[in-house]
Amino acid sequence: MRNFTSVHDIGDLKSALAKAKQVKENPFADQELGKNKTLLMIFFNSSLRTRLSTQKAALNLGMNVIVLDINQGAWKLETEKGVIMDGDKPEHILEAIPVMGSYCDVIGVRSFAQFENKASDYNEVILNQFIQYSGKPVFSMEAATRHPLQSFADLITIEEYKKTEKPKVVLTWAPHPRALPQAVPNSFAEWMNAAGYEFVITHPKGYELDDEFVGKAVVEYDKEKAYKGADFIYAKNWAAYQDPNYGKILSTDRAWTVDTEKMALTNNAYFMHCLPVRRNMIVSDEVIDSPQSIVIPEAANRVVSAQVVLKEILLGL
Amino acid sequence: MRNFTSVHDIGDLKSALAKAKQVKENPFADQELGKNKTLLMIFFNSSLRTRLSTQKAALNLGMNVIVLDINQGAWKLETEKGVIMDGDKPEHILEAIPVMGSYCDVIGVRSFAQFENKASDYNEVILNQFIQYSGKPVFSMEAATRHPLQSFADLITIEEYKKTEKPKVVLTWAPHPRALPQAVPNSFAEWMNAAGYEFVITHPKGYELDDEFVGKAVVEYDKEKAYKGADFIYAKNWAAYQDPNYGKILSTDRAWTVDTEKMALTNNAYFMHCLPVRRNMIVSDEVIDSPQSIVIPEAANRVVSAQVVLKEILLGL
Amino acid sequence: MRNFTSVHDIGDLKSALAKAKQVKENPFADQELGKNKTLLMIFFNSSLRTRLSTQKAALNLGMNVIVLDINQGAWKLETEKGVIMDGDKPEHILEAIPVMGSYCDVIGVRSFAQFENKASDYNEVILNQFIQYSGKPVFSMEAATRHPLQSFADLITIEEYKKTEKPKVVLTWAPHPRALPQAVPNSFAEWMNAAGYEFVITHPKGYELDDEFVGKAVVEYDKEKAYKGADFIYAKNWAAYQDPNYGKILSTDRAWTVDTEKMALTNNAYFMHCLPVRRNMIVSDEVIDSPQSIVIPEAANRVVSAQVVLKEILLGL
Numbered sequence: 001m002r003n004f005t006s007v008h009d010i011g012d013l014k015s016a017l018a019k020a021k022q023v024k025e026n027p028f029a030d031q032e033l034g035k036n037k038t039l040l041m042i043f044f045n046s047s048l049r050t051r052l053s054t055q056k057a058a059l060n061l062g063m064n065v066i067v068l069d070i071n072q073g074a075w076k077l078e079t080e081k082g083v084i085m086d087g088d089k090p091e092h093i094l095e096a097i098p099v100m101g102s103y104c105d106v107i108g109v110r111s112f113a114q115f116e117n118k119a120s121d122y123n124e125v126i127l128n129q130f131i132q133y134s135g136k137p138v139f140s141m142e143a144a145t146r147h148p149l150q151s152f153a154d155l156i157t158i159e160e161y162k163k164t165e166k167p168k169v170v171l172t173w174a175p176h177p178r179a180l181p182q183a184v185p186n187s188f189a190e191w192m193n194a195a196g197y198e199f200v201i202t203h204p205k206g207y208e209l210d211d212e213f214v215g216k217a218v219v220e221y222d223k224e225k226a227y228k229g230a231d232f233i234y235a236k237n238w239a240a241y242q243d244p245n246y247g248k249i250l251s252t253d254r255a256w257t258v259d260t261e262k263m264a265l266t267n268n269a270y271f272m273h274c275l276p277v278r279r280n281m282i283v284s285d286e287v288i289d290s291p292q293s294i295v296i297p298e299a300a301n302r303v304v305s306a307q308v309v310l311k312e313i314l315l316g317l
Numbered sequence: 318m319r320n321f322t323s324v325h326d327i328g329d330l331k332s333a334l335a336k337a338k339q340v341k342e343n344p345f346a347d348q349e350l351g352k353n354k355t356l357l358m359i360f361f362n363s364s365l366r367t368r369l370s371t372q373k374a375a376l377n378l379g380m381n382v383i384v385l386d387i388n389q390g391a392w393k394l395e396t397e398k399g400v401i402m403d404g405d406k407p408e409h410i411l412e413a414i415p416v417m418g419s420y421c422d423v424i425g426v427r428s429f430a431q432f433e434n435k436a437s438d439y440n441e442v443i444l445n446q447f448i449q450y451s452g453k454p455v456f457s458m459e460a461a462t463r464h465p466l467q468s469f470a471d472l473i474t475i476e477e478y479k480k481t482e483k484p485k486v487v488l489t490w491a492p493h494p495r496a497l498p499q500a501v502p503n504s505f506a507e508w509m510n511a512a513g514y515e516f517v518i519t520h521p522k523g524y525e526l527d528d529e530f531v532g533k534a535v536v537e538y539d540k541e542k543a544y545k546g547a548d549f550i551y552a553k554n555w556a557a558y559q560d561p562n563y564g565k566i567l568s569t570d571r572a573w574t575v576d577t578e579k580m581a582l583t584n585n586a587y588f589m590h591c592l593p594v595r596r597n598m599i600v601s602d603e604v605i606d607s608p609q610s611i612v613i614p615e616a617a618n619r620v621v622s623a624q625v626v627l628k629e630i631l632l633g634l
Numbered sequence: 635m636r637n638f639t640s641v642h643d644i645g646d647l648k649s650a651l652a653k654a655k656q657v658k659e660n661p662f663a664d665q666e667l668g669k670n671k672t673l674l675m676i677f678f679n680s681s682l683r684t685r686l687s688t689q690k691a692a693l694n695l696g697m698n699v700i701v702l703d704i705n706q707g708a709w710k711l712e713t714e715k716g717v718i719m720d721g722d723k724p725e726h727i728l729e730a731i732p733v734m735g736s737y738c739d740v741i742g743v744r745s746f747a748q749f750e751n752k753a754s755d756y757n758e759v760i761l762n763q764f765i766q767y768s769g770k771p772v773f774s775m776e777a778a779t780r781h782p783l784q785s786f787a788d789l790i791t792i793e794e795y796k797k798t799e800k801p802k803v804v805l806t807w808a809p810h811p812r813a814l815p816q817a818v819p820n821s822f823a824e825w826m827n828a829a830g831y832e833f834v835i836t837h838p839k840g841y842e843l844d845d846e847f848v849g850k851a852v853v854e855y856d857k858e859k860a861y862k863g864a865d866f867i868y869a870k871n872w873a874a875y876q877d878p879n880y881g882k883i884l885s886t887d888r889a890w891t892v893d894t895e896k897m898a899l900t901n902n903a904y905f906m907h908c909l910p911v912r913r914n915m916i917v918s919d920e921v922i923d924s925p926q927s928i929v930i931p932e933a934a935n936r937v938v939s940a941q942v943v944l945k946e947i948l949l950g951l
Contacts, residue, residue, distance in 0.1 A: 369737040
């Protein structure tokens with residue numbers, strides 16, 4: 001594997017899941033692979049799970065890790081060509097990225113959608129500049145439109161907990177006080193489609209995701225109907241994608257909060273969320289504290305997905 | 318050892334001191350013990366000595382180290398149950414802590430008293446939540462009421478410098494422009510009581526510490542009397558503990574500054590302080606620059622105390 | 635080598651360059667040397683290249699690395715003796731430095747000129763206090779008056795690209811919107827003088843550097859004359875050094891920007907800059923994007939210079 005930015009980079013999912021199982025059973029088996037290889041983790045946005053789990057995965061593989069937190073206020077990168085750089089941006093991405101590439105073997109980048117320019121967000125300008133200019137393999141630690149390490153961990157978790165070959169998986173929008181990117185639902189949809197599960201997306205009108213990610217999923221506006229018979233309820237908030245509301249909050253309706261009443265409609269479904277999660281907005285205390293909540297093992301699998309991806313990148317060096 | 322939050326966790330002090338001696342003589346002898354074990358250091362408050370010395374101790378033991386600085390302003394954790402999380406706190410401690418636990422083998426936590434709620438401070442709410450929810454061994458890198466890695470280093474230092482079996486050790490309050498927690502004096506008192514030294518505490522009226530920590534110490538309001546015959550003078554500022562003045566500054570009287578006049582009353586005592594120290598407030602330049610000042614070897618012993626504690630935790634995994 | 639603060643510490647340049655070649659050809663050959671040795675990198679100022687390249691060099695040598703970012707606002711060190719520390723500075727450098735020294739084997743320090751007091755800047759007060767009080771070898775990661783790891787990397791790069799034994803190297807001032815220290819040009823001049831190249835410095839009147847650094851260089855105010863026949867053009871902005879203008883911007887004249895017209899006067903010169911560089915202020919897009927620009931290999935050589943210096947320090951322990 002050269003770069004990892006979406007499900008399309010991981011190859012056959014059965015094989016990827018088999019690799020995940022191996023890594024989980026024997027996390028320290030590949031330390032020779034990472035010896036004298038340096039991972040540079042670059043954060044344009046803050047991070048808890050991704051920061052810790054990716055670092056742990058790299059250490060499991062025997063790699064060295066260097067973490068670079070880019071405070072966007074303090075260190076602005078110019079991205080336009082031809083500009084006279086007499087303002088507040090001291091360095092151009094054309095120099096910064098190849099230099100960073102020259103100090104490491106693998107680069108992880110976290111860079112969220114900024115909701116200022118939909119085309120720029122959905123073209124993944126920052127991530128792609130790293131791929132183009134760094135000279136090194138690049139993987140996404142959550143980019144503007146996808147969060148593939150999360151989705152891969154989600155898939156691993158569903159495979160561990162599922163009771164039927166093709167479970168019914170429901171992605172439900174849920175309310176949140178702030179405008180959040182679509183990276184997690186986009187990416188989750190992409191991986192669920194690739195996994196071939198029975199996959200349903202439910203959300204209020206106006207929250208339709210990009211067709212590219214929705215794919216063959218059933219979009220069901222009647223949430224009760226969506227929940228019926230579900231094996232997994234995957235909750236997430238996102239801001240509107242469709243024009244002219246890109247990046248806007250259209251609803252904070254707590255009827256969409258995942259609660260025991262709606263969970264009662266399911267096939268004793270497991271509850272999943274990528275975290276951090278706002279209790280009693282996204283999900284009620286009762287549901288997240290119930291035995292059906294698997295958010296902690298789901299988060300723990302972030303080490304596994306990151307380690308598979310890093311291992312494949314190391315094998316491709 | 319499972320957790321380390323106070324002198325009660327270290328077991329027999331003679332044995333602990335023998336282990337400290339071993340660690341100091343041969344700091345790299347136990348690197349197999351830490352191999353593929355990851356220490357997660359979580360800082361809710363800033364730190365110089367604890368940050369560096371604990372990291373060094375873990376590296377000496379062959380561990381991997383991940384450091385997480387939690388900027389309290391940027392990343393607030395909800396701690397109340399049942400709250401509708403529609404405000405400024407994006408994550409609940411009920412998720413954050415087990416997730417952090419899933420990415421490491423041992424957790425160190427620094428979390429100071431906040432002087433907003435005495436009961437919450439003295440119940441060590443944050444430290445105890447890590448113990449309860451992380452699923453991993455937890456040690457204090459200074460908590461609300463104790464700083465046991467400091468106190469253990471203090472004990473090691475006194476043992477190295479003492480000239481009699483049971484030296485006279487005097488903990489003296491000293492002035493400071495800001496309100497400081499009682500963690501260091503509480504903890505020091507607890508360890509001195511356990512060590513069985515002749516132990517005296519001196520401070521202005523109103524600065525009485527919690528009886529639980531004072532224990533069998535002699536409290537002497539007459540500082541000159543307290544200094545008389547001392548083998549070690551341990552200076553520290555703290556804000557008032559007793560109601561209704563909890564967290565308040567009652568005095569900045571520089572008559573309490575440790576100076577050559579008062580040191581002349583002692584048995585040529587050594588001067589100790591946990592650092593950082595405000596010169597000419599806590600202690601005069603003359604005293605801290607004198608050969609009797611052992612603040613630097615005392616700080617250096619922070620690596621030793623941390624390494625003994627980490628080693629015992631690793632042995633208990 | 636004990637400390638590394640200038641070209642005077644590196645010894646014979648031929649020998650240093652031979653060591654650089656060895657390190658570059660076989661970066662992992664000396665890992666036993668760094669085993670159980672800890673580098674403490676202390677940043678008083680922000681850093682991208684120095685932070686990453688020095689860390690990479692230390693990891694290549696098998697060292698442990700601890701990074702300490704000193705936010706000048708949050709953690710102020712008192713440096714005056716005899717002060718009553720009742721203000722905003724909680725720790726004196728007399729304690730902080732030996733304590734930091736006790737937790738590591740080698741110390742790197744970054745501390746820029748502050749343009750508040752020329753004598754204090756040019757006496758390298760902070761760097762020298764680390765040398766005096768830490769008890770450990772200290773190297774400069776850019777100090778007030780020199781940036782020797784950069785200059786050494788510059789020398790390595792020139793040696794790799796030069797086509798004649800003694801190339802003509804031209805250091806040219808170029809415009810910039812902010813007042814920058816003289817550390818890079820001072821240090822570059824010092825190393826070029828030591829290398830024995832044909833060395834010319836060109837800048838507008840008023841930008842004369844300290845004679846100590848200019849040495850035997852030719853100072854040529856006519857920039858076109860300076861460029862003529864040059865093999866290397868090394869651009870850099872700096873604020874005025876001479877009194878009464880120390881630290882002031884005297885010109886932002888873009889006639890000094892390195893452009894294709896002036897480059898046409900050279901002997902097909904290579905373009906160099908320490909980065910970060912402001913495009914179309916310091917250098918035109920055409921020049922920095924041309925094949926003659928060697929700023930990326932120059933930056934990559936920062937790992938090499940740091941690794942040679944660290945290796946020599948480790949050999950001297």
